Amino acid sequence: MAPQPRSAVASGAVVALALALSLSPAASAPLRPRPQGARAQNPIHPGCITAGAPKEGVLNVHLICHSHDDVGWLKTVDQYYYGANNSIQHAGVQYIIDTVVEQCLLNPDRKFTYVEQAFFHRWWTEQTPSMQKVVRGLVKRGQLQFINGGWSMHDEACTHYVSMIENTAFGHRFLKEEFDYVPTVGWQIDPFGHSATQASLLSAEVGFDALYFARIDWQEAELRTRERSMEMMWEASPSLGPDAAVFTGAFLDGGYGPPPGFCFDQNQCNGGFPVMDDLCMEDDNVAFYVDKFVDAAQAYANNTRSAGSATQNVMFLMGSDFQYENADGWYKNLDKVTHEHTCILLLI
Ligand SMILES: [Zn+2]
Numbered sequence: 001m002a003p004q005p006r007s008a009v010a011s012g013a014v015v016a017l018a019l020a021l022s023l024s025p026a027a028s029a030p031l032r033p034r035p036q037g038a039r040a041q042n043p044i045h046p047g048c049i050t051a052g053a054p055k056e057g058v059l060n061v062h063l064i065c066h067s068h069d070d071v072g073w074l075k076t077v078d079q080y081y082y083g084a085n086n087s088i089q090h091a092g093v094q095y096i097i098d099t100v101v102e103q104c105l106l107n108p109d110r111k112f113t114y115v116e117q118a119f120f121h122r123w124w125t126e127q128t129p130s131m132q133k134v135v136r137g138l139v140k141r142g143q144l145q146f147i148n149g150g151w152s153m154h155d156e157a158c159t160h161y162v163s164m165i166e167n168t169a170f171g172h173r174f175l176k177e178e179f180d181y182v183p184t185v186g187w188q189i190d191p192f193g194h195s196a197t198q199a200s201l202l203s204a205e206v207g208f209d210a211l212y213f214a215r216i217d218w219q220e221a222e223l224r225t226r227e228r229s230m231e232m233m234w235e236a237s238p239s240l241g242p243d244a245a246v247f248t249g250a251f252l253d254g255g256y257g258p259p260p261g262f263c264f265d266q267n268q269c270n271g272g273f274p275v276m277d278d279l280c281m282e283d284d285n286v287a288f289y290v291d292k293f294v295d296a297a298q299a300y301a302n303n304t305r306s307a308g309s310a311t312q313n314v315m316f317l318m319g320s321d322f323q324y325e326n327a328d329g330w331y332k333n334l335d336k337v338t339h340e341h342t343c344i345l346l347l348i
Pocket of ligand 1: 069
């Protein structure tokens with residue numbers, strides 16, 4: 001018998017920041033002005049910030065703050081790391097890791113998910129012992145998480161499986177040695193085409209709880225959206241059978257970016273449209289963002305296996321190619337949408 005699909009949240013390592021969004025009528029209650037001084041704690045549902053697992057009876061929206069950093073594409077690996085030749089493509093990975101670490105240290109609610117160890121290893125070796133100690137703390141507290149964990153997010157279409165294994169093993173060995181960390185989620189969001197080898201050998205057999213990818217064939221995407229089967233158990237090895245099956249999810253829009261209107265990246269989206277939260281201002285737009293967030297969450301829920309489940313879970317990917325070079329823009333705006341003016345419940 002085919003194993004039953006597990007909830008996306010079973011892959012705990014991908015949960016960078018989990019939010020439970022109440023869909024009760026109170027969600028449309030009028031917003032109140034932000035109190036001066038201390039951070040407002042859910043003006044509509046005081047005390048609804050909570051901790052622990054996703055809740056029943058609400059739609060749990062998991063925000064994954066992430067950056068997709070190609071280890072060589074339009075520029076060389078060195079140019080991507082240092083941010084050279086930005087006229088070709090604006091990208092400087094060293095600043096991404098610098099600012100994400102800085103922002104996570106400022107607020108323990110903030111989390112980040114990183115993938116490409118070729119870049120993280122390089123950044124790590126440049127840090128002082130005291131900074132390395134601080135970063136080990138972020139990893140230990142789950143604020144900095146690693147998924148996939150290979151040296152790069154390797155290609156699946158043209159590569160030999162030996163190269164895929166070596167790429168993965170190299171990155172995983174670094175994470176194990178430095179952090180005693182073992183990634184539990186596969187993350188192949190940008191390869192063009194997805195192989196059975198990746199699912200069976202380099203996901204299930206590696207011990208991953210889940211494998212996520214984008215760039216699904218458009219016809220299959222259409223069908224799976226219609227049938228709400230974008231999440232599935234992929235039995236990718238006829239010889240190994242269910243033992244090599246892995247929970248697999250593709251993303252509804254075919255890409256791996258945030259819902260439309262929610263890119264707050266300073267470089268790649270020109271900062272997007274910042275959340276303006278002074279309710280005395282004419283341009284206040286918090287209510288607009290909250291409505292948009294609820295709409296997007298409901299749209300995701302209606303088109304995934306979440307529909308009709310007792311515990312509904314959907315995942316928003318908050319980031320994309322070489323984003324978070326100025327992480328403050330992302331976190332500051334997400335904090336405003338999720339913490340201060342809404343009845344969105346924070347799960348840590
Ligand atoms: Zn890429």
